[in-house]
Amino acid sequence: MGTVVSWKQLLLRALDSNSSLKHSSFFQLATVGSSGRPSNRTVVFRGFQGDSDKIQINTDGRTRKIEELKHCPFSEICWYFTDSWEQFRINGRVDVIDGSDPDPMKLQERENAWFASSLKSRLQYLGPNPGLPCLSEQPAQECSPDPSTGPVAAFCLLILDPDQVDYLNLKNNERLTFTSSKNVDGVKCWNSEKINP
Amino acid sequence: MGTVVSWKQLLLRALDSNSSLKHSSFFQLATVGSSGRPSNRTVVFRGFQGDSDKIQINTDGRTRKIEELKHCPFSEICWYFTDSWEQFRINGRVDVIDGSDPDPMKLQERENAWFASSLKSRLQYLGPNPGLPCLSEQPAQECSPDPSTGPVAAFCLLILDPDQVDYLNLKNNERLTFTSSKNVDGVKCWNSEKINP
Numbered sequence: 001m002g003t004v005v006s007w008k009q010l011l012l013r014a015l016d017s018n019s020s021l022k023h024s025s026f027f028q029l030a031t032v033g034s035s036g037r038p039s040n041r042t043v044v045f046r047g048f049q050g051d052s053d054k055i056q057i058n059t060d061g062r063t064r065k066i067e068e069l070k071h072c073p074f075s076e077i078c079w080y081f082t083d084s085w086e087q088f089r090i091n092g093r094v095d096v097i098d099g100s101d102p103d104p105m106k107l108q109e110r111e112n113a114w115f116a117s118s119l120k121s122r123l124q125y126l127g128p129n130p131g132l133p134c135l136s137e138q139p140a141q142e143c144s145p146d147p148s149t150g151p152v153a154a155f156c157l158l159i160l161d162p163d164q165v166d167y168l169n170l171k172n173n174e175r176l177t178f179t180s181s182k183n184v185d186g187v188k189c190w191n192s193e194k195i196n197p
Numbered sequence: 198m199g200t201v202v203s204w205k206q207l208l209l210r211a212l213d214s215n216s217s218l219k220h221s222s223f224f225q226l227a228t229v230g231s232s233g234r235p236s237n238r239t240v241v242f243r244g245f246q247g248d249s250d251k252i253q254i255n256t257d258g259r260t261r262k263i264e265e266l267k268h269c270p271f272s273e274i275c276w277y278f279t280d281s282w283e284q285f286r287i288n289g290r291v292d293v294i295d296g297s298d299p300d301p302m303k304l305q306e307r308e309n310a311w312f313a314s315s316l317k318s319r320l321q322y323l324g325p326n327p328g329l330p331c332l333s334e335q336p337a338q339e340c341s342p343d344p345s346t347g348p349v350a351a352f353c354l355l356i357l358d359p360d361q362v363d364y365l366n367l368k369n370n371e372r373l374t375f376t377s378s379k380n381v382d383g384v385k386c387w388n389s390e391k392i393n394p
Contacts, residue, residue, distance in 0.1 A: 021279070023277070023279040026277065028225035028227075028237055028275045028277070029237075030225075030227035030235035030236065030237035030273070030275075031235055032229050032233065032234070032235050036229065036233075036269060036271075037229070037269075037271040037273070037288065038227035038228055038229050038235050038269075038271060038272060038273045039227065039273050039286075039288075040225055040226075040227035040237060040273040040274065040275035040286060041275055041284070041286060042275060042277045042284050072233060072234075072235075074233075074234040074235060075235060076227070076234070076235045076236050076237040077237065078225045078227075078237035078238055078239060080220070080223065080225070080239045082218070082220040082279060087238070087239050089236075089237060089238060091234065091235075091236075124394075127393065127394075128393045129393055130392075130393050130394060131374075131392055131393060132392060132393050133390055133391070133392055133393075134372075134390075134391040134392050134393050175331075177328075193330055193331075194330070194331040194333065195327075195328055195329060195330055195331050196324065196325045196326055196327050196328060196329050196330075196331050197321075197324075197327060
């Protein structure tokens with residue numbers, strides 16, 4: 001497998017070749033609700049966690065995906081690059097980090113994610129409860145948050161730890177599947193295989 | 198609710214205003230596997246079934262989504278329009294129609310879907326089993342199917358019957374939720390409500 005590039009290299013290359021498109025950092029995140037039905041929505045890629053292959057997403061803790069992830073912590077990302085015609089399906093477990101997390105390291109990561117996001121992005125966490133009926137009389141909240149203020153209660157960091165990746169290139173009709181396993185030292189290893197598209 | 202347009206009208210409008218983009222007919226379809234984990238992949242919109250609001254998708258009966266839909270028939274489409282910044286999340290039950298369907302009407306719909314698709318699209322159903330290891334020695338099958346030949350065994354028509362639609366417009370920050378119910382005559386009715394984005 002030494003000659004095959006990793007899915008992370010393929011993904012970084014896709015991000016680079018599609019970087020002129022604002023929506024190239026958008027992907028669809030599927031979860032399973034408590035009813036057992038699937039849910040699916042567009043979210044924004046917020047980078048990898050450090051040098052790892054874990055994927056970061058910011059979200060509002062008041063959205064339905066949080067209760068869904070608490071019920072079933074698995075998710076599949078479907079990320080289609082409209083310019084290079086590449087699709088990544090990334091399946092893994094999602095860690096939900098909110099302000100009540102007992103781990104100081106995770107709270108620090110959440111704070112870093114907050115400060116890495118734009119003031120405009122931060123503003124949306126101060127808005128009314130997403131998904132609840134809109135009270136049209138309610139004046140739009142246009143207060144600007146203090147740039148030095150840390151994460152508000154609604155701010156939540158999701159970290160998806162991939163264990164299976166399916167890569168499809170529609171230009172050359174190539175498809176690769178990447179599967180992770182733990183070696184004897186508990187270190188994650190990836191194996192790849194060429195499969196039929 | 199009389200003044201509010203239907204989600205189908207909004208969707209047809211979005212398709213129209215994004216029609217210059219080839220990928221505007223692509224969306225992500227989430228299902229739930231037998232393990233209870235979600236799956237997510239890009240598929241192509243093949244139109245509405247007649248005058249209804251049911252959504253048609255062509256797929257290969259040998260793909261994993263078929264066994265997943267037999268295990269859990271619910272799905273959520275996430276359809277993001279990259280030009281108009283609109284998102285439709287369409288949740289509903291999926292009917293899987295393959296060549297063994299006992300209903301002659303459904304077999305006719307499957308045949309119509311087959312003939313409505315391009316010869317190039319039809320060719321892929323003659324290829325090797327999707328998702329199985331690729332035998333690189335295998336010569337590429339370049340045989341062209343007879344244009345008058347009906348659907349091959351692998352060809353499958355999916356029909357998603359929506360019962361909940363979430364519409365989000367990122368340009369004006371408007372979000373609407375559409376919920377269906379049956380009236381006393383068993384006819385499907387839609388109600389809409391403005392909700393917080």
